[in-house]
Structure formats: structure tokens, C-alpha cells
Amino acid sequence: MNKVVHFLLTLLIMFAASIAPAQALLKGGTWQELNSVTGAVNGTAPLADGAIIPLYQGSTLLDPTKTHDIEFSAMPRDFSADATSTSMRAVNSTDTERRSL
Structure with missing residues (x-):
């Protein structure tokens, strides 16, 4: 019984030691590299950070700046x-990457 407990404790310590560096890497540094440039995608250089796409529920345009109540029975279709x-x-059309291209 003592050997089993010792073995399980050793496994737990090894597992904790392997997780700690991964957690430290996730918490440190930035998630976005500001000095890197995104190249052209399909031959088109990026002009913005993203885009807002109009979304409709039936024939009603949903405003992206507002919160909407959707019926529980609503389906993806x-x-x-x-x-x-x-x-x-465009979202952030004065993208820093655009100036560096």
C-alpha cells in the first residue's frame, strides 16, 4: 500500500512540474506581435484588423452594436x-500593418 501511495505521489509531482512551465508561458508576453507584418492573403494585402458582417434573422437586420433577445426555438437556418x-x-481600417507594407 505504501508503494502505491508513493508511486501516485511521484506521478502527481511529475504532472504538476510539467504543467507549471506551460502555465507560465501562457501568462507571460503578448498574444499579438506588434512588429510583425501579415503578408497578402490570396494576393490581397490586409486593409483592416477585421470586418463587421451584416447578420439577419429572417428579414430583420441585427445591429452589431446592440444586444438582441433571440427566441430559444431559433435555429441556425x-x-x-x-x-x-x-x-x-472595416474594423480599425487604419491598421498598423497596412502602413508597414
Whole structure:
């Protein structure tokens, strides 16, 4: 019985020792590298950090700046998005990466 407890305690210590460095790496540093540049994607240079895509529930346009109550019975098929380039709005269009390209 004593050997089993000793073995389990050794496994626990080894597991804790292997997890600690991973946790330290996740907490340290930045998640975004500010001095790196994103290259062209499919031949197109990035012009913004992201885009807001119009989302519809049926024929109703959902405003992205507001919170909406959605019925519990709503299904994914009840929603649609207009992903055409003319309908999207740029997020942070003065992207730092754009200036460095």
C-alpha cells in the first residue's frame, strides 16, 4: 500500500512540474506581435484588423452594436449573413500593418 501511495505521489509531482512551465508561458508576453507584418492573403494585402458582417434573422437586420433577445426555438437556418465585400464594414481600417507594407 505504501508503494502505491508513493508511486501516485511521484506521478502527481511529475504532472504538476510539467504543467507549471506551460502555465507560465501562457501568462507571460503578448498574444499579438506588434512588429510583425501579415503578408497578402490570396494576393490581397490586409486593409483592416477585421470586418463587421451584416447578420439577419429572417428579414430583420441585427445591429452589431446592440444586444438582441433571440427566441430559444431559433435555429441556425433562421439566420443569414451578407458577406459581399460591399456590405462589410472595416474594423480599425487604419491598421498598423497596412502602413508597414
